[in-house]
Structure formats: C-alpha cells, structure tokens
Amino acid sequence: MNKLRFPAFPLYYAALVLMLYLPIGVLFLFSINDGIAFSFPMKGVTDHWYRDMLKNAELMSALGNSALVAVTSSVAATALGAAAAIALTRFDFKGKAIFLAAALMPLLVPFLILGVALLILFAALDIDRSLVTVAIAHTVVSLPYTLLILMARLVGFDPKLEEAAQDLGATYPYTLRRIILPLIAPAMLAAWLVAFTVSFDEFVLASFLNKGEPTLPVYIFGQLRFANRFPQVVALAVLVMVLSITLFLISNWLQRIGSQAALEQRLGDGK
Amino acid sequence: MRTSKLRLKAGLLLLLLALIVALPGCAGATPAATEEATAAPTEEAAPKVCPGDGSEGKLTVLEWAYYEVLDMSADFCDAHPNVDVTFNFGASDEDIFAKTQAGSGEDVMHFYTPFLKFYVDEGLIQPLDTTKLTHWGEVPKKFQDLCTLDGKVYCVPWDWGYTSVLYRTDKIPEGVDSWAALTDEKYDGHVSMWDSGPGAVSIGSYIKGYDEANLTDDQLADIKQLWIDQRPLNAFYWTSEPELVEGFTTGDVWLAYAWNGAYYSLLSSGVPVAYANPKEGRNSWVGQYAISAKSENVDLALAFLDGKIAEKTATNLLTQYAYGHVNPAAYGAVTDESLIEALSLDDPTELDRTNFTVPITFDDFQKFVGMWAEVKAAP
Amino acid sequence: MSNRNSPVWVLMSPSALWLGVFFVAPLLLMAAYSLRPDMRGGLFALGWQPTLKQYQAVIEQGSYLWLLGISVGMAFMVALVATTLSYPLAYFLTFRVKASAPILLTVLILPFWTSYLLRIIAWKIILGSNGLINNLLVSSGLLHEPLALLLYSRQMVVVTLVYVWLPFVALPITAGLQRIDKSLLEAAAILGAAPWESFLRITLPLSLPGVIAGFFMVFIPTVGEYVTPLLVGGSAGSMYGNIIETFFGDGLNWPLGSALAFIMLIGVLALVGAVSRLVDLRRFVG
Numbered sequence: 001m002n003k004l005r006f007p008a009f010p011l012y013y014a015a016l017v018l019m020l021y022l023p024i025g026v027l028f029l030f031s032i033n034d035g036i037a038f039s040f041p042m043k044g045v046t047d048h049w050y051r052d053m054l055k056n057a058e059l060m061s062a063l064g065n066s067a068l069v070a071v072t073s074s075v076a077a078t079a080l081g082a083a084a085a086i087a088l089t090r091f092d093f094k095g096k097a098i099f100l101a102a103a104l105m106p107l108l109v110p111f112l113i114l115g116v117a118l119l120i121l122f123a124a125l126d127i128d129r130s131l132v133t134v135a136i137a138h139t140v141v142s143l144p145y146t147l148l149i150l151m152a153r154l155v156g157f158d159p160k161l162e163e164a165a166q167d168l169g170a171t172y173p174y175t176l177r178r179i180i181l182p183l184i185a186p187a188m189l190a191a192w193l194v195a196f197t198v199s200f201d202e203f204v205l206a207s208f209l210n211k212g213e214p215t216l217p218v219y220i221f222g223q224l225r226f227a228n229r230f231p232q233v234v235a236l237a238v239l240v241m242v243l244s245i246t247l248f249l250i251s252n253w254l255q256r257i258g259s260q261a262a263l264e265q266r267l268g269d270g271k
Numbered sequence: 272m273r274t275s276k277l278r279l280k281a282g283l284l285l286l287l288l289a290l291i292v293a294l295p296g297c298a299g300a301t302p303a304a305t306e307e308a309t310a311a312p313t314e315e316a317a318p319k320v321c322p323g324d325g326s327e328g329k330l331t332v333l334e335w336a337y338y339e340v341l342d343m344s345a346d347f348c349d350a351h352p353n354v355d356v357t358f359n360f361g362a363s364d365e366d367i368f369a370k371t372q373a374g375s376g377e378d379v380m381h382f383y384t385p386f387l388k389f390y391v392d393e394g395l396i397q398p399l400d401t402t403k404l405t406h407w408g409e410v411p412k413k414f415q416d417l418c419t420l421d422g423k424v425y426c427v428p429w430d431w432g433y434t435s436v437l438y439r440t441d442k443i444p445e446g447v448d449s450w451a452a453l454t455d456e457k458y459d460g461h462v463s464m465w466d467s468g469p470g471a472v473s474i475g476s477y478i479k480g481y482d483e484a485n486l487t488d489d490q491l492a493d494i495k496q497l498w499i500d501q502r503p504l505n506a507f508y509w510t511s512e513p514e515l516v517e518g519f520t521t522g523d524v525w526l527a528y529a530w531n532g533a534y535y536s537l538l539s540s541g542v543p544v545a546y547a548n549p550k551e552g553r554n555s556w557v558g559q560y561a562i563s564a565k566s567e568n569v570d571l572a573l574a575f576l577d578g579k580i581a582e583k584t585a586t587n588l589l590t591q592y593a594y595g596h597v598n599p600a601a602y603g604a605v606t607d608e609s610l611i612e613a614l615s616l617d618d619p620t621e622l623d624r625t626n627f628t629v630p631i632t633f634d635d636f637q638k639f640v641g642m643w644a645e646v647k648a649a650p
Numbered sequence: 651m652s653n654r655n656s657p658v659w660v661l662m663s664p665s666a667l668w669l670g671v672f673f674v675a676p677l678l679l680m681a682a683y684s685l686r687p688d689m690r691g692g693l694f695a696l697g698w699q700p701t702l703k704q705y706q707a708v709i710e711q712g713s714y715l716w717l718l719g720i721s722v723g724m725a726f727m728v729a730l731v732a733t734t735l736s737y738p739l740a741y742f743l744t745f746r747v748k749a750s751a752p753i754l755l756t757v758l759i760l761p762f763w764t765s766y767l768l769r770i771i772a773w774k775i776i777l778g779s780n781g782l783i784n785n786l787l788v789s790s791g792l793l794h795e796p797l798a799l800l801l802y803s804r805q806m807v808v809v810t811l812v813y814v815w816l817p818f819v820a821l822p823i824t825a826g827l828q829r830i831d832k833s834l835l836e837a838a839a840i841l842g843a844a845p846w847e848s849f850l851r852i853t854l855p856l857s858l859p860g861v862i863a864g865f866f867m868v869f870i871p872t873v874g875e876y877v878t879p880l881l882v883g884g885s886a887g888s889m890y891g892n893i894i895e896t897f898f899g900d901g902l903n904w905p906l907g908s909a910l911a912f913i914m915l916i917g918v919l920a921l922v923g924a925v926s927r928l929v930d931l932r933r934f935v936g
Contacts, residue, residue, distance in 0.1 A: 016739060023776065026776055113911045116898055116904065139672075152826050173657075503886070506801075641903070
C-alpha cells in the first residue's frame with residue numbers, strides 16, 4: 001500500500017500526548033499538594049482535598065448539571081446536524097448556500113454575544129433561564145461542528161449506493177436507515193464527541209443563560225474567588241479525568257476481546 | 272461487525288456519562304460531616320439554606336457563589352428556620368446588576384461598592400426602614416454612611432476588606448509607602464494591577480492627588496495615560512485572588528494592588544509579604560445587601576438583612592472565611608494572628624485613614640470602563 | 651440528483667427552525683441593540699432613537715480596530731500552526747493505525763474533559779518564574795535567573811491556543827482522510843508512483859476539504875477569543891474579544907459592545923467570503 005512511512009510518526013504522536021497530559025500531571029500534583037498555593041518544590045502531600053470535594057454537594061451537583069446539559073445538547077446537535085448534512089449533500093434545493101452560511105455562523109459569533117442575545121430573547125419571550133436554555137444555546141454552537149464533520153464524511157460517499165437501493169424499490173426512509181446512517185455512524189460518533197466536549201467545558205453561555213444550579217465551569221469560575229476552596233475543584237477535575245481514562249481502557253479491552261474476527265478482517269483488507 | 276464495535280463504544284461512553292451523573296449521587300450518600308450539606312430534596316434543585324420545612328414563607332437572594340452556605344445566614348436561620356430561602360447566582364457585580372436590571376426578580380441582592388448608586392438611580396432597590404433592623408445600631412457609622420444616599424438608607428453593609436499595595440518583602444526589602452510604587456520602573460515586569468476600570472481610576476486619582484468623586488475629563492485623560500505608561504511594567508491584570516496569590520507564590524509578581532484576602536492567604540502559607548500603608552491611604556470596599564424595589568417579601572427580607580449583621584454570622588464570616596465583617600462585636604472572637612494582621616483588627620484607627628470606594632453614577636462607571644478598555648487596546 | 655423534495659423538508663426543517671429562532675432572531679435583536687444610544691432605562695426600554703453613534707465611537711477610537719487586526723492575525727497563526735501540526739497526526743491515525751484510530755484519537759480528546767480553565771492555570775504553573783521549566787533550567791545551572799518571558803505575552807496566547815485546538819483539528823482532518831478511496835492509492839502504487847508522489851498528488855489534494863474545515867473551525871472562534879488572553883496574555887496580550895467582553899461584562903455598555911461585535915462579524919464574514927472564492931467551498935455542498 002502506497003503510504004508515507006515515517007518512523008517519527010509514533011514519536012510525534014507520543015510527544016503530543018505527553019504535551020497534552022503534562023498539565024494534567026501538574027493538576028494532579030496540585031490536588032495532592034498540602035497547601036493552597038502551589039509552587040515547586042512541593043511542600044507536602046495530602047488527600048484531604050479529595051475528601052472535601054466528595055462531601056461538597058454543590059460541586060457534585062454542578063458536575064451532574066454539566067453532564068446533563070452536555071448529553072442533551074450533543075445528542076440534539078448530532079441529530080440535527082446529521083439530518084441537515086444529508087439534505088445538503090444529497091439534494092438540490094434553493095437556499096442551500098444561505099442555510100449553510102446560517103448554520104456555520106454560530107462559529108463566527110463569540111459565545112459572549114450569543115449569550116447576551118439569547119438572554120434578551122428569552123427575557124422577551126418570558127422564558128426562565130435554566131439548564132434548558134443553556135442546552136438550547138449549546139446545541140446552536142455545536143451544530144456547526146457536527147454539520148461540518150458529517151458533511152465532510154458524506155461528500156466522499158458515492159450517492160449511487162443510495163440511488164441503487166431506491167431504484168430497487170427501497171423507500172427513502174429505508175435507505176436512510178439501512179444504508180446512509182450505518183455508513184456515517186462512525187462520523188456521527190465523532191461529531192457527538194466533539195459536541196459533548198464543547199458543551200461540557202463551556203463557560204460563557206452557561207453563565208449567562210442559567211439561574212440557580214450552575215454547571216461545572218461556572219461553579220469553578222465562582223470558586224476562583226476563594227483560594228481555600230480551589231484545590232477541591234482541581235481534585236474534581238483530576239477525578240473526572242481518571243474516570244474517563246478508566247472507562248476508556250475498559251472499553252478498549254472489551255473491544256479487543258469482543259471483535260477478533262472483525263479485527264482480522266480489517267487488517268486483512270487494509271494493507 | 273463494525274456496527275457491533277460501534278455499539279460497544281457508544282454503550283461504554285454512555286456508561287461513562289451515567290457514572291458522571293451518578294457520582295453526585297454517590298457523594299450525597301456519604302455522611303456529610305460539615306454544615307455545608309444543604310439541599311433537602313425539592314423539585315427545584317436550587318440551594319436552600321435554612322434547614323426547615325419552608326412553611327414560613329419564601330425568599331430569593333441573588334448571591335455570589337459559595338455565599339449561600341448556612342454559616343453566612345446563621346442568625347437568620349436560627350430565628351426563622353422555616354423560611355424557604357433560595358439562591359440564584361451572579362458571577363460578578365456587573366453580572367448581578369445586569370441580571371437585576373433584566374428582571375431576574377430576586378428579593379435580596381448582594382453587591383459591592385461602588386454599585387450602590389446604579390441600583391438607586393435605576394429604581395431597582397427600596398429604602399430600608401432601619402427601625403426594623405435590630406442590629407443596625409451595632410454597625411459603625413462609617414459603614415452606615417456607605418449605605419446612605421440622600422439621607423435614606425438603601426442597604427445593609429456586610430463584608431468588607433482593604434485594598435492596598437501588597438509586596439514581597441524579600442524582593443522589595445526597602446518597603447513600599449505609596450500607591451505610585453505600582454508605576455515604578457524598578458519593578459518592570461513584576462507588577463500586577465486589578466483588572467478594573469473603576470479600580471484603576473480610584474488608584475490613579477490617589478496617585479495623582481485628584482478628587483475621586485469629582486474628576487474632570489482632563490484628569491481622567493491623565494489617569495488613562497498613567498495606566499498606558501504603566502502597562503509595560505505590568506505582568507498581568509489579575510481578575511481573581513487565586514491568580515494573584517499564585518503569582519506572588521511563584522515569584523512572578525513582586526507587588527500588586529491587592530485585597531486583604533490575598534494578603535491573608537499568603538501570610539498563612541508562609542510567603543514573605545507585607546501590606547503597605549501608603550501615604551495616600553488604603554482603599555476599602557464593602558459588600559452590601561439591598562432589597563428589590565419589587566419585592567413582595569419585604570418583612571422577611573428585612574429580617575434576612577438584620578440576620579446578616581448579627582454576631583453569629585459576623586463571627587462565622589471572620590473566622591471561617593477570613594473576610595471582614597462590619598460588626599465589631601465579632602472581632603474579639605478572632606484568634607488567627609494572620610487574620611488580625613491582615614484586617615488590622617487590633618488597630619481601629621486604620622479605618623479612619625482609609626479611603627472608602629465612593630458610589631459613582633452609571634455614566635461615570637461606563638466612562639471609566641471605556642478608559643480601561645482603551646488602555647488595553649492602546650498600541 | 652433526485653427531485654424528491656419531501657425528505658428535504660423533513661431533514662432540513664428541524665435545524666432550520668432551531669437556527670432561526672435561537673440564532674438569527676437573537677442576532678437581529680443584537681443589531682437593534684447596537685443602534686441604541688445608551689443603557690438608560692434598563693434592558694427593554696423602548697422609545698429610544700436609533701443612532702450610529704456607537705459605530706462612530708469605535709471608528710474614532712482607532713485602537714479598537716487596530717486590535718481587531720492583531721486578533722485576526724493571531725487567529726490566522728493559530729489556525730495555520732494547529733492545522734499543520736495536526737495533519738501528520740491525522741495521517742498517522744488514518745493510514746498507519748487504522749484499526750485503533752478512534753482509540754488513539756479519543757486518548758487525545760480525553761484531557762478536554764477536564765476544565766479548560768484549570769488546564770491553562772496548570773500551564774502557568776509549568777511556565778512561571780518558579781515553575782517546572784525554570785526550576786530545571788536554574789537547578790541544572792543553565793540559567794542564573796528564571797526566565798520571566800515564558801508567560802504573559804501575545805506569543806504565549808498563540809502557543810496556548812494551538813495547544814488547545816490541536817486535537818480538535820485532528821478530527822475533521824481525520825474524517826477527510828478516511829473517506830479517501832484507498833483504491834486510488836493502490837492504483838498509483840501499481841503504476842509505479844513513489845509514496846511521496848502519491849501523497850502530494852492524491853492524498854493531500856483529496857484531504858483538503860477536511861483540512862479547510864479544520865482551519866476554519868479554529869480560525870473563526872479564535873478571532874473572538876477572550877478567556878485565553880485573560881489567563882496567559884498578560885497586560886499586553888489583550889485581544890479584541892477582551893474589549894467586547896469588557897463592555898458586556900464590567901462595562902454594561904451593551905450598545906457599544908454590540909457595535910464592536912458587529913464590526914468583527916462583518917470583518918470575519920468578509921474574510922471567509924474572500925477565501926471561499928479562492929477555494930471552492932461548494933464542494934461541501936455536493
């Protein structure tokens with residue numbers, strides 16, 4: 001197979017991973033640091049920040065809120081994005097360019113402005129600010145990402161497959177379900193992942209459009225005023241990280257066990 | 272094959288999420304040893320503070336994150352345990368003002384000097400009947416005056432602290448005696464100013480000797496130039512105390528405009544710092560609680576404000592959160608040496624030498640903010 | 651293509667409606683806001699006279715526009731570097747480790763499930779005067795005094811933003827690379843093309859839609875960045891977004907902030923429009 005081979009590739013990947021995880025390492029050290037301010041060399045080690053953090057009901061509820069908002073908005077953004085991507089890449093209709101411009105425009109608008117604009121809108125419509133309004137805003141800002149990822153994927157697929165299916169008598173919904181969706185499923189997962197990440201750590205919209213129960217970034221930002229509460233917050237960040245990695249490793253391991261045949265097949269025709 | 276792998280990954284990602292959402296639930300099951308555990312199960316998950324059944328009435332407060340703990344409303348909840356007090360949060364004074372203006376509808380708001388006038392000018396808060404505040408007499412006059420405009424009392428002062436020049440004694444052994452040190456080239460790259468236009472104008476007027484409450488346009492332009500010239504000496508404009516504390520600890524920052532909270536943190540962790548007594552005088556900021564003009568729970572709100580200035584709440588604020596409180600009755604309870612030092616609790620004349628932040632009009636506020644933006648944008 | 655329109659409306663209307671109500675409408679409200687003379691009377695005061703005075707103020711105050719230019723330049727730098735650095739990564743993941751690409755990619759994304767704010771603060775600890783790097787340099791004798799230059803500058807903002815965006819950019823590039831028909835590369839090999847030739851003449855051009863998607867995904871939001879400059883930019887590192895944020899946050903001067911925002915919007919739209927003439931973006935729309 002005609003591809004570039006660089007022994008440096010794996011090294012490059014490893015170097016990047018190292019760079020990405022270095023701050024995480026520092027955060028970890030901060031969370032076990034015996035003291036409020038952090039500097040090298042460290043003064044002492046403690047686990048009481050973790051214990052404090054788990055007892056901190058507000059912190060935990062902020063975490064739950066973030067997860068809720070992120071799941072809802074990312075699912076919505078992926079669904080809306082997939083539908084629009086399919087329509088845009090498979091059909092001709094008036095207003096395509098306009099819609100695309102409008103769909104991508106959230107990327108051009110600083111979240112700050114969108115936040116204020118939506119605040120005005122919701123107040124004018126007399127809708128209370130809440131996690132729901134935050135989720136709505138997050139869907140808007142995630143949509144361009146999901147759309148772009150899915151469109152890039154769909155553009156490459158030969159539409160003849162779908163046309164063939166329909167010539168053979170399949171209805172469009174059937175074609176959608178059995179041919180198009182499975183083919184773009186990996187891209188949908190990628191899009192969902194991006195949307196989730198965008199929402200989970202998002203601060204500006206979550207701050208403007210919420211009332212009462214803060215999401216995690218807003219909570220963290222609020223805690224920045226209290227130097228003595230800060231390490232707990234860092235402890236949580238580290239914990240979420242560790243949880244993600246653990247689950248991820250489990251998923252990886254299960255995949256290895258569960259799909260030997262599939263793996264062999266792919267390696268076979270992938271050279 | 273591909274689909275089943277995909278389903279597996281998707282399933283596991285969902286599991287991860289379920290775990291994240293469930294984690295708060297696990298934490299809730301652990302017996303919470305501190306009074307910080309608040310939420311009794313209600314449909315609305317907004318933090319509730321008084322541990323009663325909510326039958327005595329309802330009150331909403333627009334607050335800063337973490338001020339909703341029971342400690343900070345101890346006296347009120349003792350007297351009225353069955354009031355349902357819920358908190359909504361703002362991220363800053365500007366945010367709280369914006370939310371109030373937008374009609375977020377809380378009964379009580381907590382903001383800091385110099386915002387008082389905005390609320391009064393826009394008719395957002397109502398004058399208080401101080402005869403209904405049993406502890407009003409315990410509050411020193413200097414603090415009472417800060418809440419008084421045109422002879423009417425509009426708020427109850429609560430938390431306070433100093434602002435002065437904080438500096439590392441090992442890097443600046445000669446000490447600092449003036450606000451002008453912030454503009455001294457000797458400290459190139461090691462100064463940190465607070466990121467605030469009104470704050471910069473206050474300090475600028477101290478340095479230049481102008482009357483902060485009556486600045487002319489020329490004087491404002493002078494102050495602007497002062498800060499533009501200062502910018503290259505400045506490492507960063509700090510927006511939160513941990514940021515500043517970190518800067519001092521790592522040695523990036525040698526001197527800064529700082530609140531006493533940072534001073535206290537650094538003292539407690541052993542970093543060699545001192546809090547200047549500049550010849551122009553320190554500055555002080557005060558937090559204030561006010562009642563919305565549209566509140567339907569005025570009596571409860573007044574009781575809430577009254578509880579804020581009572582002794583138990585005052586003691587909690589001082590000893591547990593290291594913030595100053597206006598009621599001197601609580602000062603005796605403070606044993607932490609660093610805190611006494613930081614707030615000059617043993618020197619009552621310090622307050623007399625202090626310049627309290629003056630209430631300004633909204634127009635002036637916007638002018639000052641614009642000035643600061645121009646300082647940052649200047650080439 | 652087909653003429654069956656009904657699926658189109660079913661597919662398009664949810665997102666079209668969503669965008670209309672929750673994006674276009676609020677922006678129109680913002681536009682109205684930028685014509686407002688001041689904030690008197692609170693948010694919903696009616697009966698004010700529309701005026702261009704906010705826009706006038708911005709143009710007169712030349713430093714804001716200068717800062718906008720700087721911010722656009724920085725955003726361009728960030729996007730360029732991030733895309734360039736990310737491309738080999740995406741290539742590696744697509745062609746060298748295809749089976750475990752999703753896994754390796756997710757490993758890169760995982761750090762982003764910790765708080766962005768905190769990760770930046772961690773970098774400050776690493777780069778500060780008493781931080782990791784300086785400690786190593788000083789204790790090993792290479793330096794006598796710590797480098798204060800590592801933090802608080804425009805350069806640092808660019809580096810940090812590249813760091814933040816790098817894995818994200820890998821996603822569309824990877825998606826673009828994955829859809830390249832492998833048989834083309836096989837054909838090239840059979841016809842005797844060297845790996846380099848195949849890459850330059852087949853892979854790279856075909857991967858461009860993904861690359862461009864990635865580039866814009868980084869460039870455009872970065873123009874309006876304000877959090878990173880706040881954290882690592884220092885006093886000299888402000889970007890245009892910080893000014894807007896000042897007026898919406900501290901400043902409570904929404905009319906001026908709205909005007910600034912619209913100026914930026916128009917600028918960026920014009921840029922995107924110009925670039926899309928050079929690169930035919932209609933390729934996305936099929």
